[in-house]
Amino acid sequence: MGAFLALGLFQGAVYGLLAVGIVLVYKAKRVFNFAQGEFGGVAAFTAYAIVVGTGLPYWAGVLGGLAAAVATGLIVERAIVRPLESSSRTIMLVALVGVALFTIAIIVLVGQPIPRVMPPLVDGGGVNILGAGILPQQLILMAVLAVLAAAMAWFFKTDLGLAVLASSQDTRAAQVVGISPIAVSRLVWGMAALLGGIAGLLYAPVGIFTPGFMTLTMLVPAFAAAVLGGMTSLPGAFIGGLAIGVVQNLGIYYLGQQLKVPGAAELGVFALLMLVLLIRPQGLLGGAN
């Protein structure tokens, strides 16, 4: 059981990292970013192409992957988000789902839908944590998640972060005091893409990645983590991610393996989500509206 707990924590770290990006966009723009996972996909495939395909150093792959993710985020912001700024949230949501599917299609076209393995940032054998063999890469992932969640929470207390919040609450009033909504929009989408890219780069060496791996396997739990955390709370997204990962894996162990309940992982998460929202509708760390 301990092994499932540990595996859940480290799996939850990826959900948390994606959830932090989702919350960042929602907090700043009130948009549900269904393209968040593919920022990670773009970063992972670009880094793989650079490191494995061309044999360039790892740092070049990381930089290239992050640059590709941020570029994708800025393109999405300019080509999709900004023209639809005044549209309904439903239209924006559908458009971002379209962005995710389009990006997956491009990756399939360029990279073929075959499984790949990214070399880890740090080599080395697994560390025994509660019976699970945890790789150094996973420890890095956990540390980065904690640092980024804290950094993002701090960011919204800075002048720049307050400008982002002001712009999200009343664009016209923010403009009056000299805050450019376009600059804010670029900043938010660039940061969200950067966070997604970091998630993709850190996760790709842990498992096997295929086109769409972030969206198809990570995005829904990440959204659940964001909701669980309160949707506007960055530390909440961090904690929500870890909670989702742990509950998924304990669900597999207890419900799936002991009680033979099908769909145990999803059932556990759904139960947790419903329970938290019934008791605390604003989420674990969300403020009451």
Added chain:
Amino acid sequence: MRLRTTLALLAGALLVLPACGQFDGVHDDFLAQGGENPGLGGGDGTSADDASSGADGTDASGDGGGSGGDNTGDGGGGGGGGNDNGNAGNGDTTGVTADTITIGIHAPLTGAAPLKQASFETGKDLYWQYGNGGKPVVIHGRTVETVFADDQYRPSTARQVCQTMAEEQQAFALIGAGGTDQIQACAQYAASEDVPYLSTGVTETGMGSLDTYFAASMTYKQQTPMLTDYIKNELGVTDASKVAAVVTNTPNFDDAVEGFTGAFDGVDVFRPDKNERGSSAAGNLCTGTAKNYDVVFVLTSPTFYLEMAAASGCRPQFVGVGVSMGLDQVASTGCSAAGSTEGARFFNPTPAFADAGEYDPDFLAAVDAAGIEADDVTWMMWGQSKVLHQMLEKAGEALDRGAFMDAVAGQKFSTGVFPDLNYAGGPFGATQVSVLRNVCDGGGHYETDHAFVNGF
């Protein structure tokens, strides 16, 4: 608040929907079926030792030779009985013209177990275009054309593309290249429309009663008792507590589990859902870097297996049956994840691609003639095409779907690439497997440990 509630409900629905299973309605029709295919004719024939007769006749009089002849090179299987009236045609000549026969092939190019598109594009026509000493194969005056469709690793899509190939693209027969649920779905459609259907052996659940279905390799249920013998006698692990099975929780794998546990009582069986991560399953196999099990039988999607292997720091010995695990792409990916699959052994319809020249030199000659870069998918399709060639040859010149099925049922075929086949007892006619070993030296690939064995 309203927004948050809406979002919560949306997230909840998205979480629950995958748990419902993505393959709606595919299994339900099959579960209660099973049974044996009595065959459509023949059945009393005996194998002909002389495989060189070429079978140019237009009927099956019962003592014809195999299909070898000019095109297949290495002789065919024995002639079966056939019926006294020759092959009983039904007049359905869909896909057959005076000059050509059209064959439809489906396989997953996208989804959870994708195969390389380039391999299919080059491999689907290789045998038919170059299998006759570098020239096109001619069967009773006709050449073979192929159409291909991606089933996206989804049964509903498989059924749809099979229908399109059979009805709109006029495919005479259909071939399933991989994916249990997809093969089952397409076989069901094919049987409902009397379209001949050939695939590698997968589940037996609901397949035995399909009149138009023929498995070209051993089914999972047939292979798993052999696998237990392999574990005990070749790997030397006889203690059931040291053996685990990780098999995806789909009804189509139940027969494989029954076959395995029936022959190896007391092994631990884990049945992860399709949506679970392979890395979670590793929690069962290892405690840190210590092995909980020496041998792990895997029957999952390749990506699940690769994730599980990568996350299993204790490196247990993986073994398995089927087709997709035996692909070099899987070996290569597993090897690049810190050699996590090194030494894994999988039963396979064919010997390893690395040894193809040893088992069928015509394959390499055809590859040279075509000027393509071949791989194990190409090799697999070559073998399956060769089986179909022998079947078409035996069906005679007056080819229709009825004549084809009449000519195949109860008969024997031998290609030297796929296992020897004998459909006297029904559609599951193979009795041999090859054992491939994952070797990580040289980029990660499979090599042949045993070829065409029927016991350990």
